[in-house]
Amino acid sequence: MKTLLILGAGTGGTLAANKLARRLDPREWEVVVVDRDERHLYQPGFLFIPFGQLAPADAVKPKRNFLPRGTKVIFSDIVAIEAQANRVKLTNEPRVISYDQLIIATGCEIAPEEVPGLKDGGWRKNIFDFYTLGGATALGECLRTWPGGRLVLNVAEMPIKCPIAPLEFLFLADWFFRQRGIRSKVELTLATPLAHAFTKPKAAAVLGGLLKQKGIQVVPDFALCEVDNARTTLVSYDNREVGYDLLVTIPVCKGAEVIARSGMGDELNYVETNKHTLQSRKWPNVWVIGDAGDAPTAKAGSVAHFMADVLVENFLHHVRGEPLADQFDGHANCFIESGFGKSFLIDYNYTTEPLPGLFPLPVVGPFPLLKESRLNHWGKLLFRWVYWHMLLPGRLPLPSRMSLAGKRA
Amino acid sequence: MATIELAGKQFDVDEDGFIQDTAQWNDDVARAFAEQEGIVELTEEHWKVIRFLRSYYLEFGVAPMIRKLCKETGFQLKYIYQLFPTGPAKGACKLAGLPKPTGCV
Incomplete structure (x- = not known):
């Protein structure tokens, strides 16, 4: 009996488990899935929570319900991945799992502690994120009664998860404050490290035009150095300043800490991945799907979804000893x-x-x-x-x- | 497409002034860009950044993450802004003859 171990049961890991469970012979393969959280979070819904358009409880379902029958599901933190020894150490039983093939789907998450001042003053008072369920919920509570003022949305550093969400947030904020009848009391600003509103020129032109039409100011090329809580001001590396009354931050995004502990990641804990085959660049029996890898495409569920088909075919080629035939083209849509x-x-x-x-x-x-x-x-x-x-x-x-x-x- | 003259030669550039054909680049192009950016003299430290960006780009086809640049050169980002006042992307990458970094997506 051989073991396929999948680390992470978010969008990418769940998809890989479902697609591979249908293709692998259960007499030959055991599929094991490990995750630290029993809740599957519908992350695209986080955007709507601050504006009261989605109840936080409606963005959560049990992970187990979406994993295939016959899969062994273990809820535990991961101590380390020991790729040389083909095994993974866990904090809970069974403590050690040896694998024949490994799929890493540990995702990425925000790391507000990376920017001085971001987390040690106004965090969850006048500084909020909406990339976590807790952050989106707290921001929703704040926005319901916020009297108006300068709302600044800042992207700390690229790459971030879902590069389009910051723009959507501002479009919805414009609509939300109009509904509340206080749009004239609200100044909306996007402070971004990018030169334009988005990373791709044609879309940036369309979206940039829309920002202007909605009266949303853009401060481009703004590389955040620190948050000055006393003066409620963002300071960039080239010493420009943007003042705020309410800061909505997209902090630095990083891969899971376990990737760093296991010595498998780059400076931001992303696993080195062949961007076409989705195989690890170091270990041929290690595969990477979704936000966890360093493929130069958007970190988003749609990308994980398009990756899944390629990963499944290449995985099957590999275990049959055939050359990897399928090529991921970086497909994203949203x-x-x-x-x-x-x-x-x-x-x-x-x-x-x-x-x-x-x-x-x-x-x-x-x-x-x-x-x-x-x-x-x-x-x-x-x-x-x-x-x-x-x-x-x-x-x-x-x-x-x-x-x-x-x-x- | 716009063109500019640098070090006595014509170059196609994008709307932010980044040269389009990276193969045309040489040290004189970097010096000419430096003058445009108001950098008085390119020191060894400037060249360390430029050479790293270039070798990384030629190997991987993309600009490195800012964190990678800091780690490999040993310079803090604040210091890189002192060397290149418009920053690692708009300043240093332009001098190194890279196309404009897109922010990895």
């Missing part, structure tokens, strides 16, 4: 909530930036790309159901390769 019941949709990969057109099918779409529409907004709301019932079980019928059909270059 709905961009723009407020007032509308959304954009973008679709891109390592080499092709987001283009206008229709998705997923040419001519009939139905979803328009790089364009604001009500239909996209309904798509985004419907996606929560799709996530739990189709995406996580590995039954969402979208090809992993990005298609140029229906797009206008």
